[in-house]
Amino acid sequence: MNVVDALLRTPFSQLPLEQKLEVQRLGPYQPKDCSLEQSHYGGKHRRTFCAETWYKKHEWLCYSEDKIALFCFYCLLFATTRDSRWCKFGFRDLKHLSQRARDHQSSMEHLDNAVKYRTIGNVNIAAQLDEGRAFSIRRHNQNVEKNRHVLGRLIDVLKFIGCHELSLRGHDERAGSSNRGVFLDMVEYTASLDTVLRDHLDAATVSKGTSKDIQNDLLDSMYKIYLQHLALEIENCQFLSIQSDETTDITCVSQLAVIFRFVKDGKPTERFHSFVPIVDRTACGISAVLKEVLQPYNAKSKLIAQTYDGAAVMSRLFVLQDQ
């Protein structure tokens, strides 16, 4: 009675209530042996439907042996017409199953039908609304959890690359390039070990989160969090030392590298603060820049040492302590 093809022949709405309740009791038709598969690259690669995993992941999935396709049990019963793949023709695209199933699962039609299914024979409107809302919140939370997981992986990749002082970008980042740069190749490698990230990369249509803008945004966000931690460490330390030297970046722009040193948990600790561009390279100019760096930390009474390369010409920096 709950077989997909029988339900396609006889609309669920036309069944008497006893039969409707029986269909609900039997639940989605989920045979373990499914012959659904998809070939890629001219038949060299075959993708098969792993029934047990998918049924566990999406309890609403059901299988039609006649059509060799997947359906949504809830939408099949309540004849949703907007997304006919899941309730009329069946879904066969295994490559995009993960994303399409998630999209469908969070669609309003599906959520409405899930509520209708669970409340067959029950006319308590308040309970229906509550359940629909709870269902929608659950879906939302699952999406948030997945997005956080993907973001966490991208941040892990950035941290790894930063630790090893490698450049993020490649000269040729197009798909098919033998060297797409450390970031993209590292994300691909991580995705080969992480199915959630793999699904995201395969299915994302709007943003995969791997563009150079996103890389820079993530780095900026990580740096802001780092500065917050640094501020706490400086607040808790007894004495502070500042170390600075001028350096030139790859575009020949002169900038000042600023480093803090302090004692934390009984151990000497060194923390990079920033690269600050310098316009005025005189002692007074550099002194002003360093005072600006120190200003948010209220470290006037803690600053006990300053270290500079070429200190002889910078001797006027004593103003730092005086002011």
Ligand SMILES: [Zn+2]
């Ligand atoms: Zn559905």
